[in-house]
Amino acid sequence: MxxxxxxxxxxxxxxxxxxxxxxxxxxxxxxxxxxxxxxxxxxxxxxxxxxxxxxxxxxxxxxxxxxxxxxxxxxxxxxxxxxxxxxxxxxxxxxxxxxxxxxxxxxxxxxxxxxxxxxxxxxxxxxxxxxxxxxxxxxxxxxxxxxxxSLPLVPKHDVCPEVHESLSSGASGQEGEDAAKVEGEDAAKGEAGEGEEPKRPNPFAVLEGLKSGGSGGKKH
Ligand SMILES: [Zn+2]
Incomplete structure (x- = not known):
């Protein structure tokens, strides 16, 4: 101006x-x-x-x-x-x-x-x-x-980070054990219920484990 x-x-x-x-x-x-x-x-x-x-x-x-x-x-x-x-x-x-x-x-x-x-x-x-x-x-x-x-009627992510996958695949302990073999120690501890700790910022390993565990055909 x-x-x-x-x-x-x-x-x-x-x-x-x-x-x-x-x-x-x-x-x-x-x-x-x-x-x-x-x-x-x-x-x-x-x-x-x-x-x-x-x-x-x-x-x-x-x-x-x-x-x-x-x-x-x-x-x-x-x-x-x-x-x-x-x-x-x-x-x-x-x-x-x-x-x-x-x-x-x-x-x-x-x-x-x-x-x-x-x-x-x-x-x-x-x-x-x-x-x-x-x-x-x-x-x-x-x-x-x-x-x-202008507030959205239902405020939400376009795609929520990390959470929606584990919710929709219905995390259970058994699948977690299988996943642990595939993904290693991190996934194992995560599935044992210690994954909430902030010092373990690797939720994706757990998700990957759930996916391969859930599909059932990716174990070696
Ligand atoms: Zn969200």
């Missing part, structure tokens, strides 16, 4: 935005907001996430668009476009471990003056939401709202 030294009005406080002026002058703003600034969003981030305070970038743009009014004339009406991009860690509902979810919001709002006006607004366009503007509009709050709305 170009800087105009004599125009400090270029600075925008996203917590106190004059949304009507923003739209009327077709202004643009951009910034970064962290999860730690969004308490409701932070609630969704599991405690054991590698990074609980990821950052979202946002861009906002105001505009006036002609709109048919009640009296049949066309009048310019205020609009806001808001884009948000960034990751947050959520808890996978399948394996219960944290995973990184990407958020990509691109929303357009018709800005109205009052709650009553918002309720009466004819929603004939699905792509446009209605928001009640103000002279001290909290854009960060709107960003949080949009992120919450």
């Amino acid at each position: 170009t800087q105009h030294p004599g125009k400090p009005a270029g600075l925008v406080d996203p917590r106190e935005l004059d949304l009507f002026e923003f739209a009327r002058s077709g202004r643009q703003a951009a910034g970064t907001v962290r999860v730690s600034q969004l308490p409701r969003m932070l609630n969704e981030v599991p405690k054991e996430a590698p990074d609980r305070d990821t950052a979202f970038t946002w861009q906002a743009e105001g505009a006036m668009q002609p709109e048919l009014q009640d009296d049949g004339t066309e009048g310019p009406q205020p609009y806001l476009r808001l884009a948000i991009h960034g990751p947050a860690w959520l808890e996978c509902q399948r394996c219960l471990s944290p995973y990184e979810q990407a958020f990509n919001v691109d929303a357009t709002y018709r800005i109205v003056k009052t709650e009553e006006e918002a309720e009466e607004f004819p929603l004939d366009e699905d792509e446009v939401d209605v928001i009640v503007g103000s002279r001290q509009f909290d854009l960060v709050d709107l960003i949080e709202e949009e992120l919450l709305l």
Whole structure:
């Protein structure tokens, strides 16, 4: 963005935005907001996430668009476009471990003056939401709202790491004994019930053992 030294009005406080002026002058703003600034969003981030305070970038743009009014004339009406991009860690509902979810919001709002006006607004366009503007509009709050709305219904990995295989092959001790012969000591100890120890980070040996044990035809 170009800087105009004599125009400090270029600075925008996203917590106190004059949304009507923003739209009327077709202004643009951009910034970064962290999860730690969004308490409701932070609630969704599991405690054991590698990074609980990821950052979202946002861009906002105001505009006036002609709109048919009640009296049949066309009048310019205020609009806001808001884009948000960034990751947050959520808890996978399948394996219960944290995973990184990407958020990509691109929303357009018709800005109205009052709650009553918002309720009466004819929603004939699905792509446009209605928001009640103000002279001290909290854009960060709107960003949080949009992120919450974008939360997946069931947060989960595309493919869960390591866990789903052992669940679906029904781990049992007997198969483990067979696997031990194939895979060696590590697999043997894992199947004996000591595999939970963090100092033994080799779950794949166990999985391989289960697979060859389960199929029954790969023993030598
Ligand atoms: Zn998962």
